[in-house]
Amino acid sequence: RMLKRQMQCRLDIDRLNAAFLAIYESLVPPEEETAKQKQFFMLLEKLVSKEWPEARLYLYGSCANSFGVSKSDIDVCLTIEDAEINKSEVLLKLADILQADNLQNVQALTRARVPIVKLMDPVTGISCDICLNNVLAVVNTKLLRDYAQIDVRLRQLAFIVKHWAKSRGVNATYQGTLSSYAYVLMCIHFLQQRRPAILPCLQEMGTTYSAIVDDIRCAYFDQVEKLRGFGSRNKETIAQLVWAFFNYWAYRHDYANGVISVRTGSMLSKREKDWTRRIGNDRHLICIEDPFEISHDLGRVVDKFSIKVLREEFERAAEIMQYDPNPCVTLFEPY
Ligand code: ATP
Numbered sequence: 549r550m551l552k553r554q555m556q557c558r559l560d561i562d563r564l565n566a567a568f569l570a571i572y573e574s575l576v577p578p579e580e581e582t583a584k585q586k587q588f589f590m591l592l593e594k595l596v597s598k599e600w601p602e603a604r605l606y607l608y609g610s611c612a613n614s615f616g617v618s619k620s621d622i623d624v625c626l627t628i629e630d631a632e633i634n635k636s637e638v639l640l641k642l643a644d645i646l647q648a649d650n651l652q653n654v655q656a657l658t659r660a661r662v663p664i665v666k667l668m669d670p671v672t673g674i675s676c677d678i679c680l681n682n683v684l685a686v687v688n689t690k691l692l693r694d695y696a697q698i699d700v701r702l703r704q705l706a707f708i709v710k711h712w713a714k715s716r717g718v719n720a721t722y723q724g725t726l727s728s729y730a731y732v733l734m735c736i737h738f739l740q741q742r743r744p745a746i747l748p749c750l751q752e753m754g755t756t757y758s759a760i761v762d763d764i765r766c767a768y769f770d771q772v773e774k775l776r777g778f779g780s781r782n783k784e785t786i787a788q789l790v791w792a793f794f795n796y797w798a799y800r801h802d803y804a805n806g807v808i809s810v811r812t813g814s815m816l817s818k819r820e821k822d823w824t825r826r827i828g829n830d831r832h833l834i835c836i837e838d839p840f841e842i843s844h845d846l847g848r849v850v851d852k853f854s855i856k857v858l859r860e861e862f863e864r865a866a867e868i869m870q871y872d873p874n875p876c877v878t879l880f881e882p883y
């Protein structure tokens with residue numbers, strides 16, 4: 549009887565696992581979508597180089613970090629080396645050029661916290677934001693993409709966590725919840741902490757890639773093709789990892805003292821970061837260290853109301869993973 553029970557359990561977990569993998573597969577963008585993005589990006593490159601021959605364009609964010617779901621907007625960064633440029637002028641000029649080429653809904657938001665030009669391509673239907681000289685975002689995009697190459701479970705877990713966060717309304721920094729970027733860092737850190745570890749800590753390994761951006765040295769081991777199979781001693785399945793991820797953030801994380809750090813692959817303390825007091829609007833109620841801008845807490849947008857919302861959502865998810873007969877549906881129910 550016991551054996552039969554164990555076997556039933558096994559079957560349930562396997563079925564759950566297959567269901568999570570199916571959700572992951574349904575979120576991955578199809579090949580033709582990625583091809584369209586590339587094509588549109590090349591058009592932008594052509595338009596930009598006519599006006600600024602030395603300038604370069606980079607894709608960043610979810611269209612380039614391998615954590616983008618189907619039908620995402622694309623994020624583009626224009627870099628111009630000239631230190632003399634006036635950012636607003638360049639963005640207004642860029643908006644003119646794009647408008648003249650029949651791109652639609654072109655808007656220069658020069659007074660935003662991160663000034664951008666927004667536009668839509670009527671041919672492919674792709675929407676796009678272009679920012680200026682935001683090279684750190686290009687570099688952290690590469691770091692995320694490199695981590696994703698090491699073990700497929702990172703991409704699977706992050707897609708499911710992002711999908712959950714969007715469905716439950718906890719993926720909006722302007723409402724005090726977390727960015728997609730923060731959720732991916734939480735997934736990387738979580739997989740660095742599994743035993744056996746599923747991901748290494750690339751910034752603690754020998755440097756093969758290094759760049760200095762805004763006076764910050766960004767250095768890490770980027771020959772990730774040599775690390776395939778790194779996590780293969782750990783046999784945890786995606787269903788187990790989703791369970792453990794929510795269990796961690798619901799019941800095990802030390803919100804009072806802990807800072808998660810992908811840079812060191814470990815847990816730091818608020819005290820050593822000097823993140824123990826509220827300074828201005830930074831309350832440090834959930835602490836996620838940026839891997840390169842290490843004085844930057846990605847949880848700083850979270851306030852005393854949204855921390856409650858966030859923790860209740862983690863607890864709801866953990867309960868569902870533990871007790872719900874059909875977690876793959878209930879987890880993503882709209883709030
Ligand atoms: P989505 O699929 O939701 O669009 P995304 O990966 O594009 O996800 P965003 O949170 O929109 O994620 O951020 C886009 C990019 O901007 C990130 O990949 C990162 O490079 C950069 N970024 C976003 N927020 C921050 C931040 N607080 N600090 C540094 N870089 C950030």
Ligand code: MG
Nearest residue numbers: 609610621623
């Ligand atoms: Mg984005």
